[in-house]
Amino acid sequence: MAYVPAPGYQPVYNPPLPYVTPVAGGLQPGMSVYVQGTVPHHTKRFRVNFACGQQKGADVALHFNPRFDSGDKVVLNSFQGSWAREEHKPMPFHKGQHFEVVFIITPQGYQITVNRAPYCEFQHRIPPERVQVVDVDGDVQLQSINIIGGNMMGGSGMSYPQPGMRSMQPNMPLPPTSLPMMAGPASYHPQVPYVGNIPGGLVSKKTVVVKGLVPQGAKSFHINFKMGYSKDIALHINPRLNENTVVRNSFLQGRWGPEERELPFNPFQHGQYFDISIRCGNQRFKVFVNGQPLFNYNHRVHNFQQIDMLEINGDVALSYVQF
Structure with missing residues (x-):
């Protein structure tokens, strides 16, 4: 992945x-x-x-x-x-x-x-x-x-630059991407708790980016993708520093579902910055941390556009949020 x-x-x-x-x-x-x-x-x-x-x-x-x-x-x-x-x-x-x-x-x-x-x-x-x-x-x-931010367009008008290309010439055509542009307003160093409305709700291939810091002494924090009309949680991402794991779940119709905990590694450590990219696929959420795949989460809510609210709370200092 x-x-x-x-x-x-x-x-x-x-x-x-x-x-x-x-x-x-x-x-x-x-x-x-x-x-x-x-x-x-x-x-x-x-x-x-x-x-x-x-x-x-x-x-x-x-x-x-x-x-x-x-x-x-x-x-x-x-x-x-x-x-x-x-x-x-x-x-x-x-x-x-x-x-x-x-x-x-x-x-x-x-x-x-x-x-x-x-x-x-x-x-x-x-x-x-x-x-x-x-x-x-x-x-x-x-x-x-x-x-x-910015235009990010290559010289062909259809290509997007990929980072790290030391020998890249200006306006050199690059492989296009089918991902939608990040259209929501960027929030720099927002306060916690954070609540943001996702314009139009989620769509396939939509990406949400959260950058922040895990403070010293932090116990846990969570990132919730919610349906504003019902307060149901389609995806609950819950790094627990005191348990050295990241719990994933959904809260639907008044009850929590089965937890998912398996991870290839735990990227959340005290005193360190993190960068989470959460992409909504057709069948599942795909979550990356610091550029590395961390987990997939199969959809338990299939009408993506109903997922129109992002909520972040707990022991975390946010640097940047955009969707």
Whole structure:
């Protein structure tokens, strides 16, 4: 069961460094870039560059550069033939700990959050649509990098770019996908409990993405796909940290059905970020975590469009939700 990301959502998991991912069509306001990873104990510095090409010496619209070997600070800058004026910010990262950085592109610049807290803004010095790649390198263990939103269309108008293609040429045609575009509004760092309405309900091949963090000391949380008119739960996903399992079930006509617990592995661990993609197939839900297939769940409710509500609650900190 291969992981195929929904159009408008381009995740890459555990890539080697240096890592370069293309941005088809350039960045646009409303798009975001998520970088998740771990800072090793030996780290000196690492960087995230929003560059205008893959070639050496290309302009850099944003250079984000945490430095532990130079006063524990983050340097932000741009490059157009030569480096411009540096901006210095306090160090928000800690050695030996997981982190998440989100770059949200606005008409004015980059809004940057670190570990779900507002961090700083960097005003555009180079138009964001000139950005062709995001590259990461240095003393960091990269867990995932996700480009979210935007056109995501290849040059043929029918193709969608796949992440991780280092040698990709701009507008190179790529295999098309039959998945529907993610049309629902993106929620950045929503509060828990979270309740969202799925416009038009679920349809075949619809994908719902949930990104978040399992806090230290968490016991359990749940993700429910509900039918708003009845409050029945078509799919209940319940990671239980205190039992080291993920329970799946349905609550229909006032009662719970048989639980499903079998897993190839348990990806939910204290202090770690996760990325869940839940795809509604014709016969079953297909659930992936961090790009790896975790389980299938055969439909117990077959009228998908009645499933029109997403509910998330429990011991979890949410980074991003979209459907």
